[in-house]
Amino acid sequence: MKTNRTAIRQKTDEYKEELLDFLKQLVQTPSINGKDSEEKISSLVAEEAGRLGLPYRSIALDQERPNVFVGEDFGGKSGLLFVAHLDTVPGGDESKWKHKPFGAEIEDRKLFGRGAIDCKAGIALSIYALRILKDLGRLGLAKFAGVVDEESGADSKLGARYLLDNGLNAKASIYTYSGVETVTIGHRGGVRLWIEVAGEAVHTGSLRWQKKEKGANAIEALSQFIGLLKDVKMEGKNPSFPGFGFVATPTLIEGGNGESIVPDKGKVLIDARLLPNQDNNEYIEKVRQLAKRLETNKIKFSVSIKNNIQGVVISPKEKIVRILDGLDKEVMGIKPEIRGCGPWNEGYMFIAKGIPTICGFGAVGDGAHSTDEYVEIGSLPQILEIYVRAALELAS
Structure with missing residues (x-):
């Protein structure tokens, strides 16, 4: 199952401005855990998916805090699942920010704002990866879950756990936290x-x-x-x-x-x-x-x-690990470390359900849970290419 790499790069270039515009909208839509319902951000994701011709549906235990699923096969043990949480931590003391926390301001090819890399870049990249796969006639090779209430402690019954308990499945998954220096195979x-x-x-x-x-x-x-x-x-x-x-x-x-x-x-x-x-x-x-x-x-x-x-780790020999290791070297020019990370996240939920999960791999940036959080705009088309190619290679 081969697709011309030039064709994929043409697609990432074609959609890069739309992706950036969507990411701006996501950052400009506050979804602070404990303050804002995720209803607005979930609706925004659903609207963008619909505009791009992607199938989507809302799945919620709490109707004011809906998860959003985009893709064709919710319960099949197939395809690459992209995961991102819809909520963020607060902006904190806004006087300490150079850029407004929800302004999505751009300076020096960086987009600033709360959630820029944790995890709204992951949302935007996932949706556009699915769009490119649709253009290639391969939409069934990937799916996306936007989950609520992660920032309450990565232990919520409302978000990822609710989807998994209701049958969400995949061949492998990537939790789209930021960073390419590491292919994160687990967490403490x-x-x-x-x-x-x-x-x-x-x-x-x-x-x-x-x-x-x-x-x-x-x-x-x-x-x-x-x-x-x-x-x-x-x-x-x-x-x-x-x-x-x-x-x-x-x-x-x-x-x-x-x-x-x-x-x-x-x-x-x-x-x-x-x-x-x-x-x-x-x-x-x-x-x-x-x-x-x-x-x-x-x-x-x-x-x-x-x-x-409980801490979790998957084998470094898992196919999705080897795929990302190779693509990171080729696309980003980076030889990544393959290891677990210190903080926990929701990766354990997916691994416990038998889905080999990368507990963090995504856009380049800094400032998560801090002031002037940002994503490097130049990394977005590169990660988009990696996500698309990872889905294709996982199916080959």
Whole structure:
């Protein structure tokens, strides 16, 4: 199944201005998680798909937060699935941006704005890859899923998980996060735990507190727990994750009721990152055991799970890995690393369903989750070519 590379490049050149215009519209349409419904951005994707003659449909658990599927074969174990999330993180303090977060302003061949590379360039590239495949008579070789609520922690029941539970399938998939220096074959897992401490309140100026007859300081107990947490470790390395290992970080802390009250409550959020070969549940149990050891008749701990996501990795010998490795070298002139990444994303959901998934490969840019996020415009036709050719080569 061969297609002339010159013909593909002619197509990427033909559509590059339309693709850029579409990406501008996407960036100019706020879809901040927790603030904006994804309904507008989902409708925008559907309208563009319709304009390009591509079949599409909305699939939603929450009708105000619809996923959008573009393509012919939702449930078939065939074709290359492109995935991108529709939501973004907030823009933050706009005074710190040189370019307006939702202005889609262009300077020095860079398009700036929240979501430019995370993940709206991926949306635009996916839709136009499907259009080119349609022009080539090969639309059945790829499909696209635009999913909601990824930025809430990549653990939502509304987005990718809902589509997969309703039968979404493919021969392989690419989550269209930015970057070409790496063909990302997996990600570390993670556990987020709220550790809560209950103590006993009493006036800090009272004699009973002075004599330790009444009161138990929840914050002191929490501090002791945090100090000992460094000794709770998970051993092991993974050759697909060079430089990465287990790490646990206290990230949020709350406590107390007033300036003159012995605190009777406190809590800390622990963010732990684990390799695919490390057992999340084993780590959780170790944390529970530490908390149990620190309890007294007046100090009680509770441990609740906020997130529990197992790390994943696919074989570097998977066909989609070899395809992207070769195309990256040919089109971008880059010899990419083939490895897993540190942060988790929704790739684990697709891998768990038996879909070999690249957990990040896409447009070049910088600033995701930061100020002045941008995508390099010159990389868009190159990645578009790679996406089209990857779908063709996967089917050959």
